[in-house]
Structure formats: structure tokens, C-alpha cells
Amino acid sequence: MPVTPNEIQPVTIRYARETDVAGAKDLADRHRVELGFVRTSVLHEAQQKKWLLVAVRDEQIIGFANFRIRQDKNATLYDIVIDEPYRKQKIGKRLVQRLTWLVNIAGGEHIRLKCPQSLPANAFYKKLQFTRTDTEIGKKRPLNVWHYFLKPLPRRFEFHENNGGFLHSPPEHSPHFFASATIAPGEIRKIYELWHTHAHDFEWPRGTPNPFQRLLISPVLASPSTLAFVRELKRSGETEEVMFDSGGFFVQKGDITYNELYSKLREIYHIEDWADIYILPDNPPLSKDSMSDAEDKIRQTVDGIVSFAYQLPVEIRKNVMPVIHAKQAAHLEYCLQNYEPLMADSHRIGFGSFPTMGATNSINRVNADVLRLLDDLVPRLNGSRLHSFGISTPPAVFCLAKVGVETFDSNGWMRSGGYGKIFFPFTFGRMVDCKARGYVRVHSDELEPIKLDTGHRCPFCESFNDISDGSGRWHRIMHNLTVMTELEVYHRKPQWEILKEHSGNYYRMLKAASVPVFGEK
Ligand SMILES: [Zn+2]
Numbered sequence: 001m002p003v004t005p006n007e008i009q010p011v012t013i014r015y016a017r018e019t020d021v022a023g024a025k026d027l028a029d030r031h032r033v034e035l036g037f038v039r040t041s042v043l044h045e046a047q048q049k050k051w052l053l054v055a056v057r058d059e060q061i062i063g064f065a066n067f068r069i070r071q072d073k074n075a076t077l078y079d080i081v082i083d084e085p086y087r088k089q090k091i092g093k094r095l096v097q098r099l100t101w102l103v104n105i106a107g108g109e110h111i112r113l114k115c116p117q118s119l120p121a122n123a124f125y126k127k128l129q130f131t132r133t134d135t136e137i138g139k140k141r142p143l144n145v146w147h148y149f150l151k152p153l154p155r156r157f158e159f160h161e162n163n164g165g166f167l168h169s170p171p172e173h174s175p176h177f178f179a180s181a182t183i184a185p186g187e188i189r190k191i192y193e194l195w196h197t198h199a200h201d202f203e204w205p206r207g208t209p210n211p212f213q214r215l216l217i218s219p220v221l222a223s224p225s226t227l228a229f230v231r232e233l234k235r236s237g238e239t240e241e242v243m244f245d246s247g248g249f250f251v252q253k254g255d256i257t258y259n260e261l262y263s264k265l266r267e268i269y270h271i272e273d274w275a276d277i278y279i280l281p282d283n284p285p286l287s288k289d290s291m292s293d294a295e296d297k298i299r300q301t302v303d304g305i306v307s308f309a310y311q312l313p314v315e316i317r318k319n320v321m322p323v324i325h326a327k328q329a330a331h332l333e334y335c336l337q338n339y340e341p342l343m344a345d346s347h348r349i350g351f352g353s354f355p356t357m358g359a360t361n362s363i364n365r366v367n368a369d370v371l372r373l374l375d376d377l378v379p380r381l382n383g384s385r386l387h388s389f390g391i392s393t394p395p396a397v398f399c400l401a402k403v404g405v406e407t408f409d410s411n412g413w414m415r416s417g418g419y420g421k422i423f424f425p426f427t428f429g430r431m432v433d434c435k436a437r438g439y440v441r442v443h444s445d446e447l448e449p450i451k452l453d454t455g456h457r458c459p460f461c462e463s464f465n466d467i468s469d470g471s472g473r474w475h476r477i478m479h480n481l482t483v484m485t486e487l488e489v490y491h492r493k494p495q496w497e498i499l500k501e502h503s504g505n506y507y508r509m510l511k512a513a514s515v516p517v518f519g520e521k
Pocket of ligand 1 (some may be wrong): 254456457459460461462479480482
């Protein structure tokens with residue numbers, strides 16, 4: 001019987017604050033048999049040095065891990081304890097996961113601890129996948145030496161020393177872009193033609209990008225002709241990865257019901273088996289939904305995804321992407337618990353719960369709450385890659401990259417281009433259509449300075465006339481597509497300075513959300 005979101009009390013794992021030391025000390029005193037005597041001064045020092053993680057529920061300390069990151073970047077874990085009523089809820093595992101994450105970021109390779117042989121805690125360490133490496137004769141009793149060996153670090157989290165004290169992920173990293181190809185057959189052909197007509201004779205500042213390298217397409221909603229076009233790009237090798245979209249976004253917009261989507265998708269995933277990634281069907285909660293409506297949708301999504309996945313052929317199940325929807329931490333728990341077996345096979349997970357806006361709920365936004373939620377999520381994925389749905393504004397993509405999002409998809413480049421908006425690396429959309437009112441716009445004399453400042457050049461924005469007004473629509477679309485594609489190879493440093501200067505509200509949002517693991521403090 002799966003736990004429903006209502007029954008899970010959210011537990012937050014975070015660095016201890018000064019006011020948490022008393023609670024940790026109290027917890028330690030109640031577990032003196034296991035921990036021995038833990039001095040307040042030791043906890044104080046650990047708190048100051050960010051060597052004390054706490055598990056907090058309702059502002060109460062229900063667990064802690066007291067450790068030390070040594071000179072050699074590895075960690076020694078001195079004490080870890082979870083209060084009795086909260087055991088067997090994987091809170092200890094979360095503390096160790098968070099510690100693993102910190103050691104990873106620091107560039108270390110293992111966590112070491114010693115535990116008296118006679119204590120039941122030895123079984124706990126074994127369960128957390130520590131390996132017993134040695135036995136020592138302790139002062140009073142024999143000690144087991146345990147090691148936790150970290151998995152090699154994924155590329156995205158390589159430690160970057162010179163990060164200006166801002167965030168931990170390398171400044172040149174931005175996530176991989178999947179261009180949405182769920183568009184009319186005429187449109188995808190036009191984009192393909194325009195690209196190949198203009199891209200090859202241009203002197204690219206950072207090598208010729210390939211906007212067709214990764215494509216996202218919904219086999220349920222795309223026309224057969226568009227689907228065939230994408231399949232041909234994949235066969236020819238021009239497209240390296242194809243992600244099948246479940247079409248949850250179209251449920252969100254109200255174009256199709258969840259049940260219709262579910263049964264159509266089941267048919268199609270059995271027939272079209274040439275994708276690299278298969279997104280599982282979801283029913284996204286909307287910002288305007290009440291909490292109970294949202295939780296109904298979350299439950300429906302999770303139950304639906306788990307049963308859907310086990311009806312798929314094994315080969316396809318290895319490449320599925322379950323989708324997390326969460327309005328709060330408890331929902332993350334619920335999704336993670338249920339998706340764990342699927343993620344063990346596919347190593348992928350998608351996140352789609354961004355605040356929605358617009359008349360048709362078609363616009364997803366990033367805010368500080370979502371960034372905090374993702375920051376809590378990423379260390380718990382055991383290396384599974386996190387994808388974000390439907391966020392396409394470059395500065396928002398930058399923020400997502402900083403909390404560990406690895407891939408993203410977007411059709412915003414096309415939609416915004418149609419409206420008259422253009423993007424630059426890490427700037428939000430600006431209007432170039434002179435007739436539109438009430439938007440931040442780029443004037444003719446501002447185009448060259450902003451290109452210089454952001455380091456962007458492409459064959460589609462060479463002159464202001466090309467991209468402005470009604471006739472510039474396709475140039476804007478192609479320019480925007482180019483900008484999205486180059487986000488991942490964008491090396492002009494430091495990126496956050498561009499963010500600060502050109503998209504100040506995103507910069508402030510990032511600061512507001514920078515939880516201690518990533519923060520400057
Ligand atoms: Zn351009």
C-alpha cells in the first residue's frame with residue numbers, strides 16, 4: 001500500500017544553524033549508549049564549520065550527522081543518530097546521501113567511520129552500503145572500521161575551485177537542450193532548410209552548433225509526417241538523441257485528457273520503439289489547483305506511471321523517464337519512494353512541477369521555492385539525471401543548472417520568436433517587434449552592444465532589420481533556437497555577471513534560494 005502524500009511528514013535535511021545545537025545535544029544525550037558522550041563544544045564547532053547536518057521535522061531536530069571533511073577531501077563521520085520514532089523512514093539514508101554529496105563536491109572519494117563492534121548500528125551502516133574494511137582494538141571495546149566509497153562523479157558536478165564563491169557547479173556548465181519538434185511538418189522542414197542554408201558559411205565564434213542534436217517529440221500529438229521526419233534525422237545521425245514526450249504538457253493545457261493520453265501512449269510506445277528516452281504519462285497539477293486537487297493528480301500520476309512502466313517491454317523500460325510532480329517536500333518523498341525501482345534501471349527522472357501561468361496554463365516559471373525543492377531533490381537521486389520540462393528562458397535555465405538539472409526541453413524559442421521576442425545567452429526575452437507595447441525591448445542601436453556583451457553571434461541576427469517586425473519572424477525563431485543550442489557550450493565568464501547585469505531578477509531569485517549547500521555564506 002503506497003503512502004499517500006498526506007501521510008508523509010516532510011523532513012528537511014540541512015546544515016545545522018546555531019539554534020539547532022541545543023536540540024542536537026539533547027538528542028545525543030538521549031542516545032548516550034550508542035554515541036558515547038558528545039560534548040556541546042564539539043557540536044558547536046561542527047556547526048560553525050558546516051560539519052553538522054540535521055534532519056528537521058516541524059522545527060524539531062529528529063536526527064543529525066556530525067562529521068569532518070579532512071584535508072584530503074574525504075570525510076570522517078563521527079556520529080549519526082535518528083530519534084527512535086523516526087527510524088525506518090530512510091532519514092539516515094538521506095543524511096548520508098547529503099554527506100556523500102558534500103564529499104563529492106569537495107572532490108573526496110570516501111566516508112570513513114568507526115563503530116564499536118557490539119552496537120546494533122553496524123547493521124545500519126551495512127544497509128547504507130558501507131563496507132567493513134578493518135577492525136581496531138579500541139580503548140574500551142573493539143571497533144569496526146567502515147568505509148563508504150563514492151561513485152565516480154558525473155561530469156556535471158565536477159568541483160570548480162574558482163567559482164567566485166558563488167555556486168558549486170562549474171561556471172561553464174549549462175544543461176543539454178532538447179529542441180521540441182512537436183510542431184507542424186511544414187515548420188520543421190522550414191527550420192531544417194533555413195538552418196542548412198545559413199549555418200555552413202558562417203564563422204561561428206565557438207564552432208558550428210547543431211540544433212537538431214537532441215529532439216523532443218510527442219508521438220501522440222505530433223503529425224505522422226513530423227514524426228517520420230524526426231525518425232529520419234535520427235537514422236541519418238544528425239540527431240543523436242530522441243526523447244519521446246508523453247504529452248503531459250497538452251494535458252496541462254487542456255487539449256487532451258489524462259486517460260486518453262495514457263491509453264494512446266501505451267499503444268504508441270509498443271509500436272514506435274526507436275527513441276532513446278521515453279517519458280511516462282503524467283497529469284500535471286496547475287498553480288490554480290487546490291492542494292487536494294493537486295494531490296489527486298500527483299497520486300494519479302505516480303500510480304499511473306508505475307503501472308504503465310511495468311506493461312512496457314523490458315528494453316523500453318530501461319529507457320523510461322518517470323515524472324515528479326511536487327508542490328512541497330512531502331510530494332517529492334512520495335514520488336521518489338515509488339519511482340526508486342524504475343530509476344534503478346533507467347537513471348533518469350523528470351521534474352515538471354513549475355508554477356504555471358497564462359490563460360491556458362501553458363507557461364511554466366521558475367521561482368525560489370522551486371529552486372529550493374530541486375536543491376533538496378538532486379542529492380537524493382543517486383546519480384540519476386534530472387530533466388526539467390517546459391522551462392526555456394535562458395536565465396531560468398541557468399538557475400536550474402545551478403541546482404543540478406542536467407537536461408531541459410523547450411519550445412519557447414519558437415513561440416517567443418513568433419511573438420516578436422529574442423533571447424541572448426542568460427538574458428530573458430526582449431521584444432524587437434516595434435509595434436508591441438509594454439515589454440522590455442531591444443532598440444536598433446542596442447543590438448550590437450548586447451551581442452558583444454553576451455558573446456553571441458549567429459547568421460540570423462546580423463542586422464536589426466532581419467529580426468525586427470513581422471517579416472523577421474523566422475529569423476527570430478532561428479536566432480532563438482541557436483541561442484538555446486549554444487547555452488551548453490557557452491564559455492564566456494563569469495556567467496553570473498551577465499545574469500546579474502541583464503536578468504537581475506533571476507540573479508536575486510538564485511540568491512534567495514541558495515540553500516547552504518550551494519550558497520555563498
Ligand atoms: Zn543570433
